[in-house]
Amino acid sequence: MPCELPVTSATLPWRLLRGSVVAQALEAKGFEVKAFDVDACCLGAAQPRGRYRGRMPARLVVLVSGAGTNLQALLDVSADEAYGAQVVAVGADRDGIEGLARAERAGVPAFIHRVKDFSSRGDWDLALTESCAAFDPDLVVSAGFMKIVGRSFLGRFGGRFINTHPALLPSFPGMHGVREALEYGVKVTGCTVFLVDEGTDTGPVIAQVAVPVHDDDDPAVLTERVKVAERSLLVETVGRMARAGWSVQGRKVRLGR
Numbered sequence: 287m288p289c290e291l292p293v294t295s296a297t298l299p300w301r302l303l304r305g306s307v308v309a310q311a312l313e314a315k316g317f318e319v320k321a322f323d324v325d326a327c328c329l330g331a332a333q334p335r336g337r338y339r340g341r342m343p344a345r346l347v348v349l350v351s352g353a354g355t356n357l358q359a360l361l362d363v364s365a366d367e368a369y370g371a372q373v374v375a376v377g378a379d380r381d382g383i384e385g386l387a388r389a390e391r392a393g394v395p396a397f398i399h400r401v402k403d404f405s406s407r408g409d410w411d412l413a414l415t416e417s418c419a420a421f422d423p424d425l426v427v428s429a430g431f432m433k434i435v436g437r438s439f440l441g442r443f444g445g446r447f448i449n450t451h452p453a454l455l456p457s458f459p460g461m462h463g464v465r466e467a468l469e470y471g472v473k474v475t476g477c478t479v480f481l482v483d484e485g486t487d488t489g490p491v492i493a494q495v496a497v498p499v500h501d502d503d504d505p506a507v508l509t510e511r512v513k514v515a516e517r518s519l520l521v522e523t524v525g526r527m528a529r530a531g532w533s534v535q536g537r538k539v540r541l542g543r
């Protein structure tokens with residue numbers, strides 16, 4: 287008896303555990319659970335092994351701190367229903383940025399939490415977590431979001447919080463990936479989409495693409511070439527995750543079933 291359950295955090299939390307009493311009861315009745323479920327997820331787990339099973343379109347919350355060109359790429363592509371995901375909210379850690387203007391132009395709700403408005407980093411993290419959770423996302427995308435999230439956030443969204451980095455991780459992590467690759471003298475750099483863990487740019491890699499470095503590149507030129515590749519990679523990766531699902535075993539992320 288296939289059954290499409292209404293999926294809200296109240297009716298079918300994504301933390302429905304495989305093998306849990308609820309899951310077993312549903313399966314015993316012949317229900318095919320169509321929701322985000324997890325093999326071994328737990329609150330605060332560092333490395334949940336997740337498998338997305340398809341709410342379509344998948345709901346994306348995108349976090350930004352600046353220009354928001356990656357956000358724009360996701361907004362543009364999700365206008366096509368076949369893409370399988372839509373941006374339902376945008377979050378920011380500062381106001382007055384182009385990323386927020388892009389959200390407004392697209393008619394997408396936005397929220398802003400500035401660290402300096404909270405008495406502790408933990409309180410900020412909790413507020414960010416709650417604001418994202420209010421939009422019931424399947425995936426949270428850090429797209430140029432210049433903050434490290436904390437335990438509350440990872441406890442809630444670990445395994446489905448992805449980030450994009452303008453270098454081929456684990457090379458050149460941190461804030462200056464493009465400049466450091468150029469200064470090092472590499473001939474090929476690139477970009478990486480990865481699952482966020484507690485470290486800085488250390489989580490399991492989902493997808494990467496290489497970008498050539500030319501002899502006469504300066505940081506601005508190379509940044510632009512990398513960002514073009516990055517937008518395509520992010521759009522392609524998020525779409526594949528939404529449409530085909532993903533699983534994680536240790537550091538290995540597999541797209542599709």
Ligand code: GRF
Nearest residue numbers: 353354355356430450451452
């Ligand atoms: C991207 O290159 C991202 O990797 C880095 O910041 C940039 C954000 O660009 N962390 P945009 O705001 O999406 O244009």
